Amino acid sequence: MSSSRQKVRESIKQLRPYVAGKGFTEISRRYGLDPKEIVKLGSNENPYGPSPQVKEALQRISPERYPEPEELSEALASYTGLPEEMIVIGAGMDGVMETLTRIFLEAGDLTFIPTPTFSYYEILTILAGARPLFSPRGLDFQIQDTIPKDVKMAFLCSPNNPTGNVLKEDELCQLLETTDAIVFLDEAYVEFAEQSLAELVGRYENLVVGRTLSKAFGLAGMRLGYALMPQWMAQEYRRAAPPFFAISCASAAAGVAALADLDYMHKSVDKIRMERERLQKEIKSHPSQGNFLYLKTEEASETFVERFLQRGIIIRDCRPFRGAGEHHVRVTVGTPAENEQFLAAYREIQR
Numbered sequence: 001m002s003s004s005r006q007k008v009r010e011s012i013k014q015l016r017p018y019v020a021g022k023g024f025t026e027i028s029r030r031y032g033l034d035p036k037e038i039v040k041l042g043s044n045e046n047p048y049g050p051s052p053q054v055k056e057a058l059q060r061i062s063p064e065r066y067p068e069p070e071e072l073s074e075a076l077a078s079y080t081g082l083p084e085e086m087i088v089i090g091a092g093m094d095g096v097m098e099t100l101t102r103i104f105l106e107a108g109d110l111t112f113i114p115t116p117t118f119s120y121y122e123i124l125t126i127l128a129g130a131r132p133l134f135s136p137r138g139l140d141f142q143i144q145d146t147i148p149k150d151v152k153m154a155f156l157c158s159p160n161n162p163t164g165n166v167l168k169e170d171e172l173c174q175l176l177e178t179t180d181a182i183v184f185l186d187e188a189y190v191e192f193a194e195q196s197l198a199e200l201v202g203r204y205e206n207l208v209v210g211r212t213l214s215k216a217f218g219l220a221g222m223r224l225g226y227a228l229m230p231q232w233m234a235q236e237y238r239r240a241a242p243p244f245f246a247i248s249c250a251s252a253a254a255g256v257a258a259l260a261d262l263d264y265m266h267k268s269v270d271k272i273r274m275e276r277e278r279l280q281k282e283i284k285s286h287p288s289q290g291n292f293l294y295l296k297t298e299e300a301s302e303t304f305v306e307r308f309l310q311r312g313i314i315i316r317d318c319r320p321f322r323g324a325g326e327h328h329v330r331v332t333v334g335t336p337a338e339n340e341q342f343l344a345a346y347r348e349i350q351r
């Protein structure tokens with residue numbers, strides 16, 4: 001038994017596993033609540049879900065066939081304005097990042113990760129046997145350091161999860177111009193923000209922009225992501241990616257239908273942005289360009305979150321985000337009714 005276990009790679013033993021937001025099942029079991037009473041504001045999902053056209057499309061799929069990603073690629077090209085040769089697909093943006101780290105990272109390589117940020121960058125680094133260099137963000141969460149010389153891959157996130165701030169174009173250009181590293185810019189939340197930096201992909205050979213249909217398009221359960229990258233990198237990606245990009249015929253059909261109804265997506269994004277501003281004013285959190293707010297708590301974040309959980313409201317304790325400390329929580333913007341439930345609990349707790 002012990003000798004078999006010894007075969008586990010050293011890097012796996014070092015991993016701090018990804019801590020996902022809590023789900024309906026866990027909280028309903030733990031507190032004896034009806035899942036229907038639970039308000040889930042811990043995973044940055046879109047409470048409006050996808051366009052109704054998605055459900056119709058899902059009824060027409062042929063599960064006995066392997067997926068055909070061509071139509072999805074075309075739809076993404078039309079949505080992003082980039083040619084299909086510069087677009088790749090994956091099982092969530094997580095899947096895209098897995099393939100990219102498989103392409104670029106070897107044992108002993110260094111990655112650059114401004115903290116706090118999405119923790120999967122660190123996990124992928126360690127899985128590859130590489131080493132993360134953490135760079136603590138400044139007071140307004142801006143990136144303070146340039147990318148050190150030996151870094152192979154840098155992970156930037158804009159709007160940044162969990163802090164909600166964006167990277168400005170001149171800051172990104174400056175980082176790109178002073179490094180040879182592959183720069184992965186995570187734009188998971190870009191539709192909720194004022195601007196995207198994706199057009200820089202055509203200008204820099206080392207820039208790749210990750211995107212997802214999990215957030216603005218309301219398809220988190222479908223696991224569908226994509227990335228915009230220079231043609232040379234897309235060619236390598238196609239060689240290293242799993243068969244069919246690891247998507248399913250259901251996720252491909254859902255993606256095509258969601259991308260055909262941009263009007264629905266824009267309307268749900270507008271509602272979320274309006275609610276974000278209303279919530280932000282009341283709870284006095286940091287400003288955010290994502291669909292979530294980053295809030296400093298007086299008491300320990302663990303205790304603060306627990307008070308909400310007891311009331312059936314799931315918010316995210318930010319302790320697992322390296323560098324976030326013990327006094328921050330993240331609240332996803334929900335529907336007006338969900339936000340009211342959150343605010344009612346917030347007022348009660350603050351009293």
Ligand SMILES: Cc1ncc(COP(=O)(O)O)c(C=O)c1O
Binds near residue numbers: 093213223
């Ligand atoms: C910053 C960031 N990047 C990537 C992802 C993963 O996206 P996907 O659902 O497409 O795998 C998330 C999910 O919460 C995220 O917050």
